[in-house]
Amino acid sequence: MTGFLLIFLAAAAVIAALVGIRRARRVRDSAAVKTHSRPIYHGLNAAIWTGVPALIFLILWALFKGPIIDMLVLASHPGAEALSESEADLLLSEIRQVAAGTIFKEPTPEVRDAAVHLQFLESLAVWALVAVAAALAAIGAYVGFRVVKTRFRARHSVERSITWFMLFSSLVAILTTAGIVGSLLYEALAFFAKVPIQEFLFGLRWEPQIAIRADQVAGQGAFGMLPVLFGTFVISMLAMAVAIPVGVFSAIYLTEYAGARFRAVVKPLLEILAGIPTIVYGFFAVLTVAPLIRDLGQSIGINASPNSALAAGGVMGVMLIPFISSLSDDAFAAVPRAIREGSFALGATKGETIRKVLLPAALPGIVGGILLALSRAIGETMIVVMAAGLIAKITANPFESVTTVTVQIVTLLIGDSEFDNPKTLAAFALGLVLFIITLGLNLIALRTVRKYREQY
Amino acid sequence: MSDAAVEARLSTQEEERDIKMRARGVSVFYGQKQALFGVDLEIPRHAVMALIGPSGCGKSTFMRCLNRMNDTIDSCRIVGDVTLDAEDIYDPAIDVVELRARVGMVFQKPNPFPKSIYENVAYGPRIHGLVRNRQETDEVVERSLTRAGLFKEVKDRLHEPGTGLSGGQQQRLCIARAIAVSPEVILMDEPCSALDPIATATVEELIHELRENFTIVIVTHSMQQAARVSQRTAMFHLGNLVEEADTDKIFTNPEDPLTQDYITGRFG
Numbered sequence: 001m002t003g004f005l006l007i008f009l010a011a012a013a014v015i016a017a018l019v020g021i022r023r024a025r026r027v028r029d030s031a032a033v034k035t036h037s038r039p040i041y042h043g044l045n046a047a048i049w050t051g052v053p054a055l056i057f058l059i060l061w062a063l064f065k066g067p068i069i070d071m072l073v074l075a076s077h078p079g080a081e082a083l084s085e086s087e088a089d090l091l092l093s094e095i096r097q098v099a100a101g102t103i104f105k106e107p108t109p110e111v112r113d114a115a116v117h118l119q120f121l122e123s124l125a126v127w128a129l130v131a132v133a134a135a136l137a138a139i140g141a142y143v144g145f146r147v148v149k150t151r152f153r154a155r156h157s158v159e160r161s162i163t164w165f166m167l168f169s170s171l172v173a174i175l176t177t178a179g180i181v182g183s184l185l186y187e188a189l190a191f192f193a194k195v196p197i198q199e200f201l202f203g204l205r206w207e208p209q210i211a212i213r214a215d216q217v218a219g220q221g222a223f224g225m226l227p228v229l230f231g232t233f234v235i236s237m238l239a240m241a242v243a244i245p246v247g248v249f250s251a252i253y254l255t256e257y258a259g260a261r262f263r264a265v266v267k268p269l270l271e272i273l274a275g276i277p278t279i280v281y282g283f284f285a286v287l288t289v290a291p292l293i294r295d296l297g298q299s300i301g302i303n304a305s306p307n308s309a310l311a312a313g314g315v316m317g318v319m320l321i322p323f324i325s326s327l328s329d330d331a332f333a334a335v336p337r338a339i340r341e342g343s344f345a346l347g348a349t350k351g352e353t354i355r356k357v358l359l360p361a362a363l364p365g366i367v368g369g370i371l372l373a374l375s376r377a378i379g380e381t382m383i384v385v386m387a388a389g390l391i392a393k394i395t396a397n398p399f400e401s402v403t404t405v406t407v408q409i410v411t412l413l414i415g416d417s418e419f420d421n422p423k424t425l426a427a428f429a430l431g432l433v434l435f436i437i438t439l440g441l442n443l444i445a446l447r448t449v450r451k452y453r454e455q456y
Numbered sequence: 457m458s459d460a461a462v463e464a465r466l467s468t469q470e471e472e473r474d475i476k477m478r479a480r481g482v483s484v485f486y487g488q489k490q491a492l493f494g495v496d497l498e499i500p501r502h503a504v505m506a507l508i509g510p511s512g513c514g515k516s517t518f519m520r521c522l523n524r525m526n527d528t529i530d531s532c533r534i535v536g537d538v539t540l541d542a543e544d545i546y547d548p549a550i551d552v553v554e555l556r557a558r559v560g561m562v563f564q565k566p567n568p569f570p571k572s573i574y575e576n577v578a579y580g581p582r583i584h585g586l587v588r589n590r591q592e593t594d595e596v597v598e599r600s601l602t603r604a605g606l607f608k609e610v611k612d613r614l615h616e617p618g619t620g621l622s623g624g625q626q627q628r629l630c631i632a633r634a635i636a637v638s639p640e641v642i643l644m645d646e647p648c649s650a651l652d653p654i655a656t657a658t659v660e661e662l663i664h665e666l667r668e669n670f671t672i673v674i675v676t677h678s679m680q681q682a683a684r685v686s687q688r689t690a691m692f693h694l695g696n697l698v699e700e701a702d703t704d705k706i707f708t709n710p711e712d713p714l715t716q717d718y719i720t721g722r723f724g
Contacts, residue, residue, distance in 0.1 A: 259530075260530075336567070338563060338565055338567035339567050339569060339570070340528075341525065341528065341561075341563065341567070342563065342567040342568075342569065342630070342633075343569070343579075344525065344528055344556065345523065345525060345556055345560065345561035345563075345634070346556065346557070346560065346579065346580040346583070346633065346634070346637060347553045347554065347555070347556035347557035347580070347583070347584060347637065348553070348579075348580075348583050349553055349583075352583050356579065356583070357569050357571075357579075360570070360571065361569070361570045
């Protein structure tokens with residue numbers, strides 16, 4: 001029904017636009033004075049008046065219809081006021097099922113009455129919606145056509161409406177972010193009510209395997225995030241150790257040395273790396289790289305864990321190469337040709353020019369790319385879930401297995417523990433920490449990139 | 457006359473007229489398009505030679521042959537001979553890096569490196585190993601900036617970015633950077649086109665002083681500038697060298713009607 005209404009509204013708006021344009025043309029042609037706005041703006045103005053108020057009503061209706069009907073239905077059921085919230089919910093869903101015709105057990109007469117009442121209210125709601133929306137569209141169209149006069153500033157009116165729409169769009173993104181942060185913060189605070197914040201921030205033991213039922217035999221549990229955070233740090237550093245040199249050098253080669261044809265082939269290929277789903281990288285890390293590292297380690301007498309930090313970090317580094325190389329590439333390409341020529345004209349070789357002029361000039365852009373890649377590395381989940389370990393320990397040995405923040409969040413939330421359990425809530429606290437770290441890195445990255453824009 | 461005899465005669469001529477650089481039959485192609493058609497030109501030592509002509513006439517292209525800057529453009533091909541002190545600069549045995557240390561260049565738009573003023577000037581001497589320690593570097597930087605007439609203005613902020621200077625100061629910084637490696641020839645590609653009249657006057661005065669120690673080739677669109685700063689002038693049109701003579705003669709009594717029209721502003 002709502003779908004039909006939307007199509008109807010769109011059609012009405014188009015018709016209003018066409019009629020508005022025609023009216024405006026007539027006004028323009030008949031008037032002795034010059035009209036303020038061109039006919040198209042009068043048409044758009046009429047369309048906005050026709051469509052937008054009805055659309056806003058539609059959205060509000062969709063938001064508030066359900067709760068209001070529920071309230072009315074409950075009120076019609078005798079004795080509902082005495083019920084608790086969850087009992088009322090149960091009753092409501094029973095009434096709904098009866099109204100929809102799916103009957104699990106014989107309903108009481110009260111429920112049957114309430115279901116009939118619900119059906120009546122639902123059909124009433126549909127007709128009311130159609131009637132009000134149509135009326136709003138009609139009134140809007142009338143207003144839109146009435147204002148078509150020589151001096152009416154339809155262009156200003158239309159532009160103001162568009163500005164409002166843009167403001168609304170940008171608010172959607174901001175409000176969503178605020179909502180995500182808010183929910184994260186809410187759950188994290190619930191966690192800190194159960195586990196002291198200083199234990200979480202500075203604790204050196206991470207053993208979230210606590211009892212989820214009273215009769216279960218399990219460890220005491222410890223929620224110190226440092227070992228987990230350290231694991232993230234180790235794997236990210238390994239990833240950057242792969243991605244930074246390979247990315248930067250490939251960018252230098254591609255911008256400064258490679259011929260046009262080589263560049264035309266290799267650059268898109270590099271970008272394909274960025275398009276590989278991370279889960280595929282995960283397969284690669286688990287099935288190919290990890291066994292390879294273990295075998296290599298054994299052959300030179302190092303005892304490598306089957307899910308070593310090196311495997312996860314190395315593969316993650318490969319994933320990040322296109323990030324760094326394409327941002328560094330842009331940074332090098334942004335250095336003006338005049339500066340290169342200035343260096344060549346002084347008798348500098350290509351190598352000297354790259355090392356002493358281009359690299360310093362492009363450095364802020366490269367650093368920006370590195371920081372963005374780093375925040376990706378810290379937040380990366382799929383590769384480490386598949387290839388990194390689960391045991392949290394503080395070690396810098398890349399052949400041992402470590403766990404990361406993201407891996408722990410996934411394992412904490414998998415399974416069917418209650419949502420007010422510290423084990424589950426810990427995931428949100430970890431998520432908050434991750435969010436703060438990547439937010440900080442992104443801020444620094446954006447600042448360096450902006451500074452770099454002002455350079456030349 | 458045998459080749460050797462020609463060479464001998466030319467080199468004696470060179471000594472007589474004191475020729476620093478000589479181009480013979482220089483043609484330049486950008487891909488399929490020919491930009492320069494067999495140019496013969498002699499550049500006198502310790503003098504300023506102005507290259508004039510309408511836009512796209514090949515004067516910048518010609519100048520960029522003199523320090524092989526055209527090598528940096530992939531599609532560019534050059535035929536003909538260019539000599540520096542009677543030595544072929546397109547000889548495979550010549551190191552282009554060494555050549556560019558001898559033939560410096562200043563560009564149309566000031567292009568200081570995004571480094572400090574000090575580092576901008578010290579860059580050239582360092583890469584060519586002309587300085588061995590901090591003290592020598594300091595000396596070269598100060599001397600070069602002084603000769604470019606910039607030292608007094610910037611001596612208190614040598615370690616601030618060169619890009620923070622005004623346009624005219626930036627261009628003088630680029631000149632200081634070029635003379636820091638003690639070149640023999642300085643090529644200037646419309647060095648004042650991005651500058652205001654006051655900065656232009658400063659740079660022109662500087663060119664005048666630099667003439668004593670350097671051979672200067674300057675491309676310019678300003679007839680007045682050519683007349684003010686140069687001793688010899690060469691007129692280019694559509695990739696050809698139209699006329700080349702003493703500046704006084706070109707501006708008072710040009711032989712070619714094209715030159716006559718150009719300097720009187722009838723085209724260009």
